[in-house]
Amino acid sequence: MIGILLITHGTYGEALVQNVCHVLNKRPPLIAQLGVAAQDDPLDILPLAKLLLNEVDGGEGVLVMTDIYGATPANLALKLLVPGHVEGVSGVSLPMLLRAITYRERGMETMITKAVSGGRDGILNMRDH
Template sequence: MIGIFLLTHGTLGESLIQCACHVLNRRPRQLAQLGVSAQDDPLDLLPTARDWLAQVDGGKGVIVLTDIFGATPSNIAMKLIQPGRVEGIAGANLPMLLRILTYRDKHDIETVIQKAIAGGCDGVLHMKGGSL
């Protein structure tokens, strides 16, 4: 099973996990998060991030999800990347996380990344209101 590590601003990662738990009606295994706050030193968080990454790694690789590319969480995530083993995706959202949770048992890491990005993009759409 591919592990999932969310590295995000504040409590966004934990909120995404709680929403996924609600949708799935269970807490998935090999899933962890680390929130970065404004006062955190990225270099101080790197060892903690490596520890959490190791905890979710069951040998099939880990996908690191982060919220905004170029921001502190993604800069920390970039230091964790090991192509083919630890991969990263920026722009984390709930549809993306649910896609990873759905496909991580059945596919290799590259396929899961493609499905996650497609799910994340497909989950963003213009809703047009109407009467009920």
């Protein structure tokens, strides 16, 4: 099973994990989150990010999900990437995270593809449906 590490601004990642637990009625295994506060120095929290990454790595890799590409959490996530084993996506949302959890047994490439499409497909004009 591929692990999931959320690295986000503030408590956004924590809220996503709590909502996933609500939707699924259980806490999925191999998932962790790291909230980055405005006053945090990315180099100071990099060791904690690596520790959390190792905790969710069950041997099949980890998908690191972050909120805004180019911001501090994403820049921290970039330091963790190892092609083929630790991959990353930005723009994390509840639909994206649920899709990633659903496809985490099907390999990293499938999981990434489904997570990104889940995020994109989760945005719609409700009047059109």
